[in-house]
Amino acid sequence: MFHDIGEVLLLLGRTLRALPQTARQGRKVLEQLFEIGNASLLMACLLSLFIGGVLALQTGPVLAERGLHHFIGQIVGLSMCRELAPVMMAVLIAGRIGSAMAAEIGSMQVYQEIDALRTLSINPVHYLVLPRLVAISLALPTLVVFSILVGWVGGALVAVTNYQISISLHGFVKSLGNGVEVMDVVNGLLKSLGFAVAIGAIACQQGLSTTGGPRGIGRSVTKAVVNSIVVILLLDYVFTRLLMHLD
Amino acid sequence: MNASPAQGVRLEVRGLTKSYNGRPVLRDLSFTVERGELFVIMGPSGSGKTVLLKHLIGLERPDAGEILLEGEPVGPPETLGRHRVAMVFQSGGLLNSLTVAENVGLYLSEHRLKPPAEIRRIVAEKLALLGLEGTEDRWPAELSGGMKKRVAIARALVVEPQLIFYDEPTSELDPLIAVTIGRELVRLNRQLGVTSVVVTHDRDLAFGIAHRIAVLHAGRFLALGTPAEVRAHADPVVRQFLHADFAFEPHPTPEPVSRLP
Ligand SMILES: Nc1ncnc2c1ncn2[C@@H]1O[C@H](COP(=O)(O)OP(=O)(O)O)[C@@H](O)[C@H]1O
Ligand SMILES: [Mg+2]
Numbered sequence: 001m002f003h004d005i006g007e008v009l010l011l012l013g014r015t016l017r018a019l020p021q022t023a024r025q026g027r028k029v030l031e032q033l034f035e036i037g038n039a040s041l042l043m044a045c046l047l048s049l050f051i052g053g054v055l056a057l058q059t060g061p062v063l064a065e066r067g068l069h070h071f072i073g074q075i076v077g078l079s080m081c082r083e084l085a086p087v088m089m090a091v092l093i094a095g096r097i098g099s100a101m102a103a104e105i106g107s108m109q110v111y112q113e114i115d116a117l118r119t120l121s122i123n124p125v126h127y128l129v130l131p132r133l134v135a136i137s138l139a140l141p142t143l144v145v146f147s148i149l150v151g152w153v154g155g156a157l158v159a160v161t162n163y164q165i166s167i168s169l170h171g172f173v174k175s176l177g178n179g180v181e182v183m184d185v186v187n188g189l190l191k192s193l194g195f196a197v198a199i200g201a202i203a204c205q206q207g208l209s210t211t212g213g214p215r216g217i218g219r220s221v222t223k224a225v226v227n228s229i230v231v232i233l234l235l236d237y238v239f240t241r242l243l244m245h246l247d
Numbered sequence: 248m249n250a251s252p253a254q255g256v257r258l259e260v261r262g263l264t265k266s267y268n269g270r271p272v273l274r275d276l277s278f279t280v281e282r283g284e285l286f287v288i289m290g291p292s293g294s295g296k297t298v299l300l301k302h303l304i305g306l307e308r309p310d311a312g313e314i315l316l317e318g319e320p321v322g323p324p325e326t327l328g329r330h331r332v333a334m335v336f337q338s339g340g341l342l343n344s345l346t347v348a349e350n351v352g353l354y355l356s357e358h359r360l361k362p363p364a365e366i367r368r369i370v371a372e373k374l375a376l377l378g379l380e381g382t383e384d385r386w387p388a389e390l391s392g393g394m395k396k397r398v399a400i401a402r403a404l405v406v407e408p409q410l411i412f413y414d415e416p417t418s419e420l421d422p423l424i425a426v427t428i429g430r431e432l433v434r435l436n437r438q439l440g441v442t443s444v445v446v447t448h449d450r451d452l453a454f455g456i457a458h459r460i461a462v463l464h465a466g467r468f469l470a471l472g473t474p475a476e477v478r479a480h481a482d483p484v485v486r487q488f489l490h491a492d493f494a495f496e497p498h499p500t501p502e503p504v505s506r507l508p
Contacts, residue, residue, distance in 0.1 A: 024359075108342070115306050116340030116399075119333060120354045120406065127357070 004227065007209065012201045014125050015133050025131045032135030039096050040143060044089055048147040051084055052076060052154025060158065060165035072165065073172040074179025076155030081180060081188040085147035087236055090195035093140055094228035098203040101132055102224035105207025106217040114208070124208065133200040140196035141189045148185065152176060191239045198235060199228045255283040255442035256317050256330050256409040263302060263312035272298050274466040276312070283440045285433065287453045290463035291488065296446040297337065299463070300412050303444065304334050316410065330410065333403035337414040339395035341387040341402070347374070348383035351402045373401040377431065393424040400431065410442045411435075417449045425449065429456050450489060454478070462488065 022029065055076050063071055105128055108114050114124050156172045159165050167175075206224040210216045258280040265273040272295045280286040290296050301307040303314055305321045314321040316330045341350050349356070351373055352366040361369065374380060377397040387395060396416060403411055416432065417425035429452050436443045447453055453460055454474045461471040462485050470480040478489065 104344075111343075112336045112338060112340040113342050115301070116334075116336055116342070118306060119304055120357070120402075122353070122357050 028131035052151030056158035073175025077176040080151035101203035106210035287457035333408035
């Protein structure tokens with residue numbers, strides 16, 4: 001456990017030091033971005049639409065009963081951008097992309113592709129880890145922006161059409177606009193950037209440290225996903241506390 | 248760079264020792280491979296051949312001992328730089344996400360040593376050298392084991408190595424292709440003057456191509472010398488390894504079925 005954390009931090013350090021090389025790996029960053037978008041955009045939108053809707057459905061009637069309809073936009077708006085979108089998208093990406101990264105790098109390790117890279121004087125951190133980490137750090141916050149917007153739409157749809165809530169679209173948007181500030185969105189994006197770095201570093205480190213043949217790949221993938229999700233939830237608490245102080 | 252043939256380098260190993268989890272795999276190995284020599288290391292599976300090669304090319308750190316190229320210690324592979332060294336992995340080690348041409352040209356493209364058109368030309372030339380014309384756009388997964396190995400050799404040659412390691416170049420190949428690859432190793436060794444270290448448990452290959460042979464067993468060299476010297480070696484384990492064959496007791500011929508009374 002502590003050994004893994006140390007290894008992840010070490011890899012992260014080496015990747016950050018390689019950051020100036022990113023331009024050279026531009027093509028690979030684009031490939032990774034394309035892959036991430038392809039694998040997760042539709043799923044992210046669907047998930048966010050329903051979460052936004054459920055959020056409105058759960059809170060709306062309670063608020064309406066007490067004559068507080070005009071808070072519903074604010075509640076949906078804030079929960080999506082500060083908490084739900086960053087955490088959900090991070091968990092989704094850990095499951096879909098973190099697992100794929102660990103599997104791909106893990107199989108490269110098992111089938112001596114990484115040894116081959118090293119004998120060609122190609123640094124695996126530059127060649128494999130850097131483009132993946134950069135791509136996921138760009139992709140996850142972008143995905144979170146999508147998720148927030150779609151979540152708001154989902155909330156609005158439910159709030160406007162549900163007879164127990166029955167607020168006008170104008171009223172929902174106004175409530176959301178009054179309650180959500182730019183800083184709230186920035187908050188969520190900063191969080192998601194942290195999650196992205198954690199997912200990428202954990203997945204790549206698990207992949208690189210794969211041993212024991214093809215069965216080892218499965219082990220690495222499971223560990224990458226489980227560890228990522230645990231770290232996402234821990235970091236979420238820490239970031240939330242930190243960002244509260246900043247406000 | 249292309250005009251001058253690569254000059255082989257001298258490899259010296261002193262007291263190389265390595266254990267994994269307290270289990271010794273290499274025990275105090277010392278030997279020298281001369282410039283341009285074709286040195287074969289034979290040994291049964293699990294005797295430490297791959298581990299030895301990984302040390303020689305700097306992928307693993309020894310517990311004790313030294314590996315010197317022209318007198319300079321072998322560092323981590325990222326800093327091998329001074330001498331060009333290449334390795335052909337047992338299963339090829341081709342990157343599955345790249346085409347054959349991208350694999351072969353990887354060293355040049357990744358280090359930006361040549362413009363793309365020049366890389367294409369060199370790749371085609373090396374592929375042709377190994378009888379792989381026209382495979383540029385295929386994926387490793389579509390190739391047979393023998394083709395993968397030849398692609399891996401082509402990729403190693405692009406480095407213009409002064410020292411090249413082959414890990415079981417003929418395992419998993421049918422005898423005909425094995426012979427072709429063996430011939431290829433000898434031709435490359437003679438033509439380019441590359442120092443070559445070949446690890447194998449293929450007796451025919453070893454005695455067919457080697458200048459000198461070492462027999463590795465349980466992390467030690469039981470024998471080291473010219474093919475004739477090793478063949479005449481008295482050690483019972485060496486003799487058993489070199490002379491084991493399929494000639495068991497002759498089977499009694501089955502009784503004819505049509506024995507009518
Ligand atoms: N990274 C490692 N960790 C632990 N044991 C290893 C490692 N690499 C190789 N070994 C062990 O070293 C011994 C020699 O392996 P190897 O060199 O692959 O044999 P071969 O001669 O068949 O190539 C084997 O028993 C293997 O289990
Ligand atoms: Mg081996």
